[in-house]
Amino acid sequence: MKTTNFKIATKLLLISILTTSLLFSCKKNKDEVIIDGNAKFRVVNAVQGSAAQDFYQGDKKVSTTAIAYAQASDYLTVKAGNSTISFKTAGTQTVNATNNVGANNDISYTVFYANNLNGSGEIIGYADNNSQPASGKARVRFLNLGGVLTNAINVSLSNGDAIITGLAFGNMSNYGVIDANVDLKFSLVGGVTSTVIPGSSFQAGKIYTIWFDAANTTTAQYHIVAQN
DSSP: OOOOOSSSSOOOOSSSSOOOOEEEEEEOOOOOOOSEEEEEEEEEOOOOTTEEEEEEEETTESSSSOOOOTTBBBOOEEEEEEEEEEETTTSSSEEEEEEEEEEETTTTEEEEEOEEEESSSEEEEEEEOOOOOTTTEEEEEEEEOTTOSSOOOOOEEETTOEEEEEEEETTTTTOEEEEETEEEEEEEOOOOOOOTEEEEGTTTOOOOOEHHHHHHHHEEEEEEEEOO
């Protein structure tokens, strides 16, 4: 069973930072040019205990439905180029996280409302690869948002073959290809128990982002965002 490209991703949506956090990188490749036009943002509420969120670009509310914890929107059309984005408590002007970002024309991104290690709301985003996987395969990547976890996360196939090891808080893996309908499992580094992600979650031809969070220091939980 072949898996590929499960390395730590480095390209982030965000190009300008308001606060310092492990979740952010401000580097862009020299050949990445921000231009006018439209981009697509899928926005995810990854903050446990938070109220449902509205998503804004500048003063314009872009989301059509408030996004509750662990939910993701459909792709939303936003203006490409440099702008300020924010998450606000639904139906109010209470800002919970904001950042200046740069988005490329005709690129799709997944954008997370998350907590940093200090417990403050922040925004991170990653460009999506929506190209079709090979026949019988699914494409998947992993993001650790479990700031309270004592240890990083390992992900493997059900037979124990490692997919990614030591996924630390704030890190996203690159995409890898797996067989459809194959069970995965994850555990904390040094842990003796693992949790199964059932193979029924992974359909042929589909692309997924799996993000982890935690309510305590020793128990991670997973969430799946289907990109297509």
